[in-house]
Amino acid sequence: MKERVRAVLLTTAGTMLVINRIRPGIPAYQVLVGGGVEPEDTGLEGALLREIHEEIAGTATDLLPFHEFKNDKGETEHFYTARIVKWNFTDRTGPEFQRDDRGEYLLEEVPLTAEAIEALNLMPPQVKIALLDAIRAGSLAAPVA
Template structure:
């Protein structure tokens, strides 16, 4: 089964980093940074660190596992993380150079229900989970000691 890892990246200003995807003939949508777990990755967390580095030239402290979503043939694991540094201009992921992949734009949105309501975050299940966690006050992204 293919596995993907994604991160809810919380900044020092309590915003969240998301990637706005723009593709021809498809309404724009947003995703959380992350990607596929490779056989060479030592762990899921190592894969997430690699993906954060590739996609946003970032370094993050993973706080905890937040949610797992499974569909036919694919499992996505979502983690809560505190983003330390990032530079979208220095990204290196292979997806950025692929023909027909559309545009990727890094954005900061408020980590609030209103902030989430202003974007079309995919998959919808994680948007729902985040709304509930925000309402419950359970998205404190303090790094593990």
């Protein structure tokens, strides 16, 4: 069974990073940085750090488990919060960016507020619900510089 990892990347500016996905024929949606765990990865956190490096040429610290569920494909999806230290979207190297048929990937900073999260078409929907619950409970806040 495949495992997937994704990160709620928190900035010191009180925002989080999302990737806007623009694909022909379907409404735009947002995803968090991450992807599949590969056999050569050193655990879930190692896979997540690799994905952050590939997808946004980023460095993250302070990874903490946030949410987990099984998707409709039977894969376990592990979500972490992390402090994003640096990123450079133009230097991304993930294999998905090399394919013309995958549509557009646009990095965006989103305020860490319930209103901003509610406005997103964030996939999967389970993580959007978890984020809104955490924000409303006051248990999710941007790291201090």
